Amino acid sequence: MKTKNIIVKIHNSDTFQYGEDQQEDVLEIQLDHTDVNKMVKENILRDLSHSGLVPNNVIYDLLNFALAIYTIDQVVSRKNNGFQGWSRYFIVNFPVQDFEIWDAVSEEFNKYLSFLSGDKWEFVFRQSEEIRDFVLPENRNPNGITKVSLLSGGLDSFIGAIDLLSNGEIPFFVSHHKTSESKIQDKVLGALKAQFGNTSFKSQKFWVQPNQKNSTAEKENSSRARSFLFITLGVAVANSIGDGIQMILPENGLISLNIPLTKSRFSSHSTRTTHPFFVDGLNSIFEKLGINNKIENPYRFKTKGEMILQCEDIDFLKEHIATTMSCSHPENGRFLGREPLNCGYCVPCIIRQASEYQTGEIFTTYAIGDVRESVPSQKYKKGSDYRAFKIGLEKLSDINNEHSLALQIIRSGPIPYSTLNELNEYISVYQRGMSEVEQFLNS
Numbered sequence: 156m157k158t159k160n161i162i163v164k165i166h167n168s169d170t171f172q173y174g175e176d177q178q179e180d181v182l183e184i185q186l187d188h189t190d191v192n193k194m195v196k197e198n199i200l201r202d203l204s205h206s207g208l209v210p211n212n213v214i215y216d217l218l219n220f221a222l223a224i225y226t227i228d229q230v231v232s233r234k235n236n237g238f239q240g241w242s243r244y245f246i247v248n249f250p251v252q253d254f255e256i257w258d259a260v261s262e263e264f265n266k267y268l269s270f271l272s273g274d275k276w277e278f279v280f281r282q283s284e285e286i287r288d289f290v291l292p293e294n295r296n297p298n299g300i301t302k303v304s305l306l307s308g309g310l311d312s313f314i315g316a317i318d319l320l321s322n323g324e325i326p327f328f329v330s331h332h333k334t335s336e337s338k339i340q341d342k343v344l345g346a347l348k349a350q351f352g353n354t355s356f357k358s359q360k361f362w363v364q365p366n367q368k369n370s371t372a373e374k375e376n377s378s379r380a381r382s383f384l385f386i387t388l389g390v391a392v393a394n395s396i397g398d399g400i401q402m403i404l405p406e407n408g409l410i411s412l413n414i415p416l417t418k419s420r421f422s423s424h425s426t427r428t429t430h431p432f433f434v435d436g437l438n439s440i441f442e443k444l445g446i447n448n449k450i451e452n453p454y455r456f457k458t459k460g461e462m463i464l465q466c467e468d469i470d471f472l473k474e475h476i477a478t479t480m481s482c483s484h485p486e487n488g489r490f491l492g493r494e495p496l497n498c499g500y501c502v503p504c505i506i507r508q509a510s511e512y513q514t515g516e517i518f519t520t521y522a523i524g525d526v527r528e529s530v531p532s533q534k535y536k537k538g539s540d541y542r543a544f545k546i547g548l549e550k551l552s553d554i555n556n557e558h559s560l561a562l563q564i565i566r567s568g569p570i571p572y573s574t575l576n577e578l579n580e581y582i583s584v585y586q587r588g589m590s591e592v593e594q595f596l597n598s
Contacts (some may be wrong), residue, residue: 289492321467409588416547460513
């Protein structure tokens with residue numbers, strides 16, 4: 156496995172360099188807006204300012220750190236640098252405003268970001284040469300925001316938004332987009348405003364695009380670290396509004412656990428964005444950094460079908476459910492000369508169709524049509540997820556004791572639990588979620 160040495164610089168004035176004995180395979184990630192060779196295009200601080208939000212220095216460092224991680228993930232090819240074309244080895248040197256508190260959590264960042272992306276990360280923090288001055292507004296929360304929630308344009312985050320608004324919360328919705336997601340997010344936000352009122356919530360969309368055309372960049376199509384940036388944006392907004400403002404990460408329990416359906420689906424097929432181990436780890440790290448805004452997934456013990464059926468305004472949800480996007484590759488619509496579509500054959504789309512089936516009606520138009528009637532050929536990649544579900548369901552039917560089920564759910568990562576009842580909740584949501592898929596595929 157190659158070792159990629161990364162130097163991150165926030166300002167052009169940063170003169171840090173490795174010694175002569177560490178010059179091999181070094182990549183510099185420049186984040187300074189004024190640098191023509193910057194590695195990422197974004198306006199996060201400007202967008203925060205437009206919403207009246209000022210990050211403190213820990214949040215400022217965290218935002219730049221997440222930007223750097225996402226950028227590195229996108230400009231270092233797995234094919235060229237990864238073990239067996241996948242897992243890469245990074246040693247990242249990063250400047251921070253307060254070296255001591257960041258150095259104290261470096262090992263935890265190594266652990267949890269390696270878990271997230273499937274790479275090996277090592278972080279070496281250094282004291283920044285420039286100390287940032289900032290002034291927090293006297294009233295950080297003039298709009299009375301009670302919760303911050305991620306709004307991706309997906310079905311789960313839409314349900315999360317509906318539930319918050321229906322329960323009288325005043326949420327701030329945070330979105331991150333590159334290309335096609337923007338229009339979907341606009342439609343979802345527009346529907347929420349029409350239903351609940353223009354002043355019922357606040358929102359901010361953040362655009363971040365790593366520069367894969369930079370002369371020192373490579374192109375990487377996977378984007379495992381993107382979710383860390385998305386979560387960080389939500390936490391940054393929550394913290395800038397006030398200590399104790401919770402950050403909601405709405406995701407159904409089956410996708411969060413994301414148990415590999417077959418033995419071969421551990422690397423590129425096994426995403427860990429909202430896995431309980433990762434979320435628990437981030438909460439621990441952020442607390443040690445002095446960030447008192449807990450990340451919470453209130454749907455971790457619900458299936459996607461249960462999220463739909465128990466939505467606080469199911470009629471409104473049904474009216475707009477087809478607008479949302481859950482797909483792994485929505486570019487299918489573009490290839491057909493249409494708006495982005497849910498493909499219908501990837502893992503998230505199959506789970507989504509199964510959840511809609513629970514209502515008695517499929518509301519969404521899928522690029523493939525009904526996957527039960529248009530079963531993708533096993534000869535091609537688009538048929539692999541359907542086949543994997545069939546294999547996974549057959550294997551699950553042979554597991555009939557709690558110990559074996561517990562071993563099954565930890566295949567994608569350790570499960571943090573404080574009581575046996577909590578562990579059983581994870582087992583149960585896995586069983587119920589897979590049962591929804593089985594009912595759909597066999598109907």
